[in-house]
Amino acid sequence: MCLHLDATAALSLAGWVREEPTRSASAPVPQPLVGGCDQLIVWASSFSVLASSDDQVWFLSAENYAGGVGVSDEAFPWNAFRHESLAVASGPAERAAINAFWSTHLPVLMSVRNGYEYLALAPDGQVAAGESRSSRRSPSSPLISRL
Secondary structure, eight states: OOHHHHHHHHHHHTTOEEEOOOSOTTSOOOGGGTTSOHHHHHHHTSOSEEEOTTSSEEEOOHHHHTTOOOTTTTTOOTTHHHHHHHHTOOSHHHHHHHHHHHHHOEEEEEEOBTBSEEEEEOTTSOEEEEEOGGGOSSTTSOSEEEO
16 A cells, blocks of 8 residues: 555544545646655645544645635635744744745645744655644744744
8 A cells, every 4th residue: 555545544534525636637736746756746636625623634635736715715825824924933044934934835734723834845744743823832933843
């Protein structure tokens, strides 16, 4: 069994909701996924919705990256955290740092369960966990941390 199928099966056993992809298998890879690893593209293309039973946490699908309809798409497009961070940046240096981070990280999971949180993949495969500034638990909590 493929790793993405194992992960999806485990999430289903945990009560997550999965809906079949609605994008054609021959559809072009969405721009945000171009250049991504094959495993990520296969994973994101294997569902249209993969969300916790309460819709508070969800993985982004190829449909989300392409601008298709999915869980919370209108409120949370795939690049919502980049836009939110830029909107509250304190100046040009902070905007440059935000753009530098998001130019090399791709969000793969979003959550609204405990504030606005995300997981993003770096090109080297490391996962960065972060949260919206408006949902920080304390003034000293980091915006980005490595897992």
